[in-house]
Amino acid sequence: MSNRGLIIAERSRDIGDFLVGRLIPFRKKRMIGPFIFIDHMGPVNLGPERYLDVDQHPHIGLATLTYMLEGEIMHEDSLGTKQRITPGSVNWMIAGKGVSHTERTPADLRDGRSLVAHGYQIWVALPKDLENTDPKFYHFGADELPQWQDGSTSFKLIAGNGYGKTSPVPVHSPLFMLEIKTIEDYILDTSNELSGEIGICIVKGSILACDNEIKSGNILVSKVSDVCKIEVKANSHLLLFGGEPFNEERHIYWNFVSHSKRTVDEARESWKNRTFPMMKTDKTYVPLPG
Incomplete structure (x- = not known):
């Protein structure tokens, strides 16, 4: 794949400086910087x-956001x-060498x-030398994340570094990872x-890129240095994410990620045999796929 970029849709297509498609991973682009999987929940x-x-x-070798x-x-x-x-x-959970979790509608x-x-x-995905780190969990309230305005356009830095700011x-x-919301048309520069590869997820509204209108439900992918001017239409909502890619390929099987296929296989067997770290407060168990 050239560095000219991609758009990611269900069937990805190339519009010049971008690939367009729906979420990752997809056939032409497995990762965007260290981001290896994005799942859009709902609205339901x-x-x-x-x-x-x-x-x-279970999870290994990654952090969930x-x-x-x-x-x-x-x-x-x-x-x-x-x-x-x-x-x-x-919610930021560092799976590292292994963690299990549940996600539910609150009881109340x-x-x-x-x-x-x-x-x-x-x-x-975690760097190669940190894939086996001890698992940890962090939570940050909305008011703890850097937020600012450029005219009527609002920005929030969810994670990492960008625009001279650092997320906790x-x-x-x-x-x-940035969230951008517009009230009026806005030229995004x-x-x-930002540093590294960039993905632009259109949550709501649309953008104009390389003379193409891309609507909600798609992701555009490009190198930051390749990005042509992007016009974000009024009343749009974007998530931007990316960063520096890793040198090593990542293997992914179900919820397991690692540079080592052997590590993935070992985690798979551990979950199958129920020797994986398990919760004490929940006895449910999602079996391996297939």
Whole structure:
């Protein structure tokens, strides 16, 4: 693949400086900087009889970033963490050598009301020498994250470094994740503001890039140095993410990520045999796929 970039949609297409498509990984682009997986949750209506219940499942070799736009989730894990996440805040779980967790609609919201869940679950691969680190969990409220305005356009730095600011989220390699919301048309210029590969996720609205209009539900991918001028249309909502790519390929199987296929295989067997670190407060178990 050349450095001219991609757009990522269900069938990715090339528009010149970008690839466009839907979320990652996809066939032409496995990672964007250290970001290896992005899952768009919803928006989905919950209740009165159906709520979010993601049973106990494992991770290795990555950090998970949960960012909600609407709705709330209760996170619990094998470290003993119990943390409610609300819109605009960040749950950052470093899986390292192994952690299990569940994600559920909080018990006090299961009262028959109708709810909306809408957010993103993101995996960030760890550097090779930190893949086997001890697992940790961090939570940051929305008011702890750097936020600023450029005219009527608002910015929030969710993780990493960008625009001369640093998020408190303890990342392990050069990366960034930003949220941008526009009220009026806005020319986005990331030159000298972000470092590494860049992905632009259109949550709402649309952008004009290289004479193409790209609408919500797509991701554009490019090198920062290659980015042509991007016009973000009024009342749009973007997530920007990326950073410096790793030198080594990453293997991914289900919820396991590593530069070593052997490590992935060992984690797979450990989960299958239930010798993986497990939660003491939850006895559910999601089996290996297939």
